[in-house]
Amino acid sequence: MSGIATTGPSRNRWLTAAAWRSLFRDRPMIPLLALLLVLVIVSDIVRPGVVGTEWVGIMLRAAVPLAILAACQTLTMLTGGIDLSVGAVASMAGFVVISLVLSIGLPAAIVVALICALIAGLVNGIGVGVFKVHPLIMTLGMSLVVLGAANFWQIQTVQTSSGVPPAIRTLGSDVFAEVLPYSLIVFIPLAIVILVGLRRTGYGRLLYAVGDNPVAARLSGARSWQVLVVLYIISALLAAIAGFLYAGYTNVASVSLVDSAVLPSVAAAVIGGTSIMGGRGGFGGTIVGVLILTVISSLLTSLGYPEAVRQVLFGAIIVAVAAAYTRVTDQT
Amino acid sequence: MTSIASTATGLLLEASGISKTYGAVVALKDASLAVRPGEVHALMGANGAGKSTLVKILTGAVRPDGGTIAVRGRERTVHSPAEARHGGLVSVYQEPALIPDLDIRSNLRLTETPIEPFRHWLAQLGLEGLDLSSMARHVPLASLRIVDLARALASEPDVLMLDEMTAALPANLTERVLEVVGRRRGGDSSVIFISHRLIEIAAVCDRATVLREGETVGVVDVTEGSEQQIVEHMLGEAASGIAARTGAAGAARARVADVKPRVAARSLASGARLHDASFELFAGEVLGVVALEGQGQDELFDVLAGSERPSGGELLVDGNAASFRHPADAIRAGLVYIAADRAEALLMQRSVRENIALPFITRLRAWGLIDAGEENRKVDTAIATLQIDTRAHGEVRRLSGGNQQKVTIARWVAGGVKTMLCFDPTRGIDIRTKSQIYVLLRDLAEAGAAVLLYTSELKEVQLVCDRAIVIFGGRVVAEIAAADADEPTLLRAAYNLRADVEMPEVVAAEAVATGTAADAAVAASIAAAATSAVGGPSSASAPPAGGDAPEDAP
Ligand SMILES: Nc1ncnc2c1ncn2[C@@H]1O[C@H](COP(=O)(O)OP(=O)(O)OP(=O)(O)O)[C@@H](O)[C@H]1O
Ligand SMILES: [Mg+2]
Numbered sequence: 001m002s003g004i005a006t007t008g009p010s011r012n013r014w015l016t017a018a019a020w021r022s023l024f025r026d027r028p029m030i031p032l033l034a035l036l037l038v039l040v041i042v043s044d045i046v047r048p049g050v051v052g053t054e055w056v057g058i059m060l061r062a063a064v065p066l067a068i069l070a071a072c073q074t075l076t077m078l079t080g081g082i083d084l085s086v087g088a089v090a091s092m093a094g095f096v097v098i099s100l101v102l103s104i105g106l107p108a109a110i111v112v113a114l115i116c117a118l119i120a121g122l123v124n125g126i127g128v129g130v131f132k133v134h135p136l137i138m139t140l141g142m143s144l145v146v147l148g149a150a151n152f153w154q155i156q157t158v159q160t161s162s163g164v165p166p167a168i169r170t171l172g173s174d175v176f177a178e179v180l181p182y183s184l185i186v187f188i189p190l191a192i193v194i195l196v197g198l199r200r201t202g203y204g205r206l207l208y209a210v211g212d213n214p215v216a217a218r219l220s221g222a223r224s225w226q227v228l229v230v231l232y233i234i235s236a237l238l239a240a241i242a243g244f245l246y247a248g249y250t251n252v253a254s255v256s257l258v259d260s261a262v263l264p265s266v267a268a269a270v271i272g273g274t275s276i277m278g279g280r281g282g283f284g285g286t287i288v289g290v291l292i293l294t295v296i297s298s299l300l301t302s303l304g305y306p307e308a309v310r311q312v313l314f315g316a317i318i319v320a321v322a323a324a325y326t327r328v329t330d331q332t
Numbered sequence: 333m334t335s336i337a338s339t340a341t342g343l344l345l346e347a348s349g350i351s352k353t354y355g356a357v358v359a360l361k362d363a364s365l366a367v368r369p370g371e372v373h374a375l376m377g378a379n380g381a382g383k384s385t386l387v388k389i390l391t392g393a394v395r396p397d398g399g400t401i402a403v404r405g406r407e408r409t410v411h412s413p414a415e416a417r418h419g420g421l422v423s424v425y426q427e428p429a430l431i432p433d434l435d436i437r438s439n440l441r442l443t444e445t446p447i448e449p450f451r452h453w454l455a456q457l458g459l460e461g462l463d464l465s466s467m468a469r470h471v472p473l474a475s476l477r478i479v480d481l482a483r484a485l486a487s488e489p490d491v492l493m494l495d496e497m498t499a500a501l502p503a504n505l506t507e508r509v510l511e512v513v514g515r516r517r518g519g520d521s522s523v524i525f526i527s528h529r530l531i532e533i534a535a536v537c538d539r540a541t542v543l544r545e546g547e548t549v550g551v552v553d554v555t556e557g558s559e560q561q562i563v564e565h566m567l568g569e570a571a572s573g574i575a576a577r578t579g580a581a582g583a584a585r586a587r588v589a590d591v592k593p594r595v596a597a598r599s600l601a602s603g604a605r606l607h608d609a610s611f612e613l614f615a616g617e618v619l620g621v622v623a624l625e626g627q628g629q630d631e632l633f634d635v636l637a638g639s640e641r642p643s644g645g646e647l648l649v650d651g652n653a654a655s656f657r658h659p660a661d662a663i664r665a666g667l668v669y670i671a672a673d674r675a676e677a678l679l680m681q682r683s684v685r686e687n688i689a690l691p692f693i694t695r696l697r698a699w700g701l702i703d704a705g706e707e708n709r710k711v712d713t714a715i716a717t718l719q720i721d722t723r724a725h726g727e728v729r730r731l732s733g734g735n736q737q738k739v740t741i742a743r744w745v746a747g748g749v750k751t752m753l754c755f756d757p758t759r760g761i762d763i764r765t766k767s768q769i770y771v772l773l774r775d776l777a778e779a780g781a782a783v784l785l786y787t788s789e790l791k792e793v794q795l796v797c798d799r800a801i802v803i804f805g806g807r808v809v810a811e812i813a814a815a816d817a818d819e820p821t822l823l824r825a826a827y828n829l830r831a832d833v834e835m836p837e838v839v840a841a842e843a844v845a846t847g848t849a850a851d852a853a854v855a856a857s858i859a860a861a862a863t864s865a866v867g868g869p870s871s872a873s874a875p876p877a878g879g880d881a882p883e884d885a886p
Contacts, residue, residue, distance in 0.1 A: 200702055202693030209690055212679040219639065219671055220743070221660040221694040279681045
């Protein structure tokens with residue numbers, strides 16, 4: 001009797017903590033959406049009245065290309081990998097289109113850029129899937145190779161400097177119906193394909209399987225090299241598409257345009273609940289993670305800090321949010 | 333009050349009113365356990381009854397929602413396994429607790445285990461040859477379990493908890509463990525012993541606490557004939573003694589002499605252990621494989637399953653030479669493998685559904701959209717057939733050990749099989765479902781599948797197999813018809829002794845300890861009770877002609 005009486009209070013406290021934790025674990029979207037809401041409210045407090053349709057448009061326009069890069073990370077992280085070459089591939093793709101558009105026209109330029117990306121992805125996939133190179137090393141190496149090749153190309157093409165083609169610029173930076181950026185026309189179908197693909201296709205399931213337990217996947221008859229080669233090709237193609245949007249968004253042609261988006265793309269996936277060890281997560285969480293990072297970044301800008309301070313704060317916040325989030329949700 | 337009471341009764345460990353819920357899953361409701369000094373106390377219960385959870389709570393690995401724990405009459409809250417270890421409570425958990433990427437010695441250092449006592453216990457348990465600098469991931473599962481046990485013993489615990497310690501062990505190592513456990517009786521310290529094998533309980537335990545659905549439903553003195561009582565408590569219904577269909581009632585399954593074997597091995601060799609294995613496996617039969625630890629059976633199954641390539645010999649499937657480069661090749665040829673180690677076979681973070689459906693999606697052709705209706709139908713049938721407790725279905729790692737094991741089997745039952753390679757499939761599965769699995773294997777065979785069944789539980793041979801082969805030193809040394817395959821005979825063959833040779837003392841002792849007529853009778857009546865009570869896909873009294881077997885089977 002006395003024993004039960006003494007354990008009473010501590011047990012209640014424990015129960016509530018456990019209840020919260022299991023809620024977060026089973027519905028990881030809830031704390032994420034709550035955090036996003038808080039950030040929106042804070043944005044509105046910092047600069048009263050700023051949150052409105054126009055603000056939403058600005059946020060979405062910035063978020064879409066990052067969300068596509070974060071899709072690359074989500075998919076590769078599900079298999080326990082990562083794709084650090086997305087920045088270089090995206091920049092390269094944007095640059096190739098801009099430098100070729102005058103001579104061969106936009107559609108052909110896009111095709112060439114996609115083929116270049118495909119080759120990079122194929123090599124990544126073969127390295128990771130067939131030769132078992134660690135994805136970190138493989139894709140980091142690949143990003144150097146791609147950067148070097150793009151630089152070489154830059155020197156070869158005498159500064160044609162045609163500027164970003166108008167179609168790409170519209171896609172990357174214009175909005176329709178007041179708030180909706182044109183980039184959503186690209187993003188929404190892609191997002192649907194990724195979301196449905198992960199849940200309802202055999203290939204999507206295999207990504208999780210290979211990431212969760214490669215031995216089990218093998219014993220069940222999966223050949224993981226096939227899965228991985230296709231995966232890194234998909235990732236590179238997505239990166240190229242993101243590259244087109246970034247070029248249009250910034251209206252700049254540069255071979256290192258997207259480099260600074262690589263860390264946020266990884267962070268968005270981690271914050272969105274995708275495990276870097278593989279086997280757990282999804283694109284829905286990643287999208288919310290991207291929105292969170294986008295709002296944080298704009299919040300820091302609106303606070304008027306200099307660029308250097310903003311970078312420090314942004315990096316620190318990414319680490320803090322990721323750490324807090326994994327702590328809350330990663331209970332076994 | 334509790335503390336006064338327990339000092340008076342001299343209990344070493346007393347837990348009462350323990351409860352624990354995980355979200356909607358009630359793992360423990362009102363569990364109590366009282367352990368006297370010097371006793372070996374069995375903790376029994378069906379899969380998912382809460383045994384492992386209780387042990388984890390007692391050793392501080394999991395925190396209870398409520399209840400009290402008292403050690404030597406003093407009430408205690410244990411916060412971590414390390415703290416529990418200092419307090420004399422040590423557990424060998426159901427899943428190996430060594431870090432795979434460290435060598436054994438470093439693993440020992442992590443738990444501050446003194447090396448000399450550890451070596452002593454390792455020798456006692458028959459594993460003196462183990463190289464302490466080998467990486468844990470390269471040590472076979474059975475040896476890992478022994479390492480876990482020796483490590484626990486080396487810290488000289490007051491209460492040693494063994495959670496299905498023997499499930500992954502072959503007969504000879506099981507015997508060593510039982511011996512070591514038995515020697516602790518009557519001393520100062522106690523053992524809590526979890527096992528689904530009633531023989532072991534009868535052999536070493538003094539009393540048994542039975543859990544059902546998270547509640548302690550009975551405490552039984554283990555004596556002659558108390559098995560029946562334990563089983564009744566476990567299942568919650570009288571295990572009535574309907575005459576059971578014991579496995580191999582041979583005559584009906586006489587083979588036509590001139591049929592081609594489904595699988596034929598000719599002098600297969602692989603690795604350092606498998607030298608020259610030859611046997612034939614026919615459609616419609618369950619062929620048992622019996623071997624002591626490390627006689628090449630692992631290598632044999634790896635070769636058959638396509639995970640390793642043989643270094644010599646020939647494998648024929650349906651009369652054609654087969655060379656598997658990948659498990660996918662074996663699966664395509666109709667050979668599916670229920671892995672020895674469930675940690676190897678399961679996607680721990682994925683759902684029960686995804687785990688069972690995994691083989692459906694591995695081929696390139698199946699990479700597209702999944703037919704949800706079809707998948708659900710197959711998966712649901714498999715879950716029902718194996719009675720998987722899916723209360724915690726979201727992630728397989730949250731299932732109880734036995735239910736995880738069932739998922740590894742369900743995966744291959746769901747798709748329909750031609751040839752099933754089972755490596756100790758009933759490891760850690762409770763007696764009710766075990767007999768269900770026996771019925772399932774028999775039904776598969778009756779429906780035309782060929783089943784190769786390695787078992788470390790020798791009595792399974794007579795319960796399910798038509799005949800058995802014995803592997804010793806990497807060679808098939810004997811073939812025994814089910815009718816003759818009683819446990820002494822099998823053990824004798826497993827040690828490669830001729831029938832006319834006197835068994836050495838140890839072996840004789842083992843034979844006595846592992847097989848008694850009374851025990852077989854209990855098992856049989858459980859089989860009958862379980863099948864009639866649960867009403868699974870087939871009933872014991874009237875085996876179907878194959879209508880209930882998975883549809884793809886020929
Ligand atoms: N982390 C967890 N999250 C959710 N449910 C859990 C968790 N751990 C255990 N459970 C549930 O608690 C119940 C009891 O599990 P436990 O592992 O104690 O069973 P058990 O008696 O050891 O069974 P077995 O004989 O199969 O090993 C099961 O229904 C299981 O699904
Ligand atoms: Mg258990």
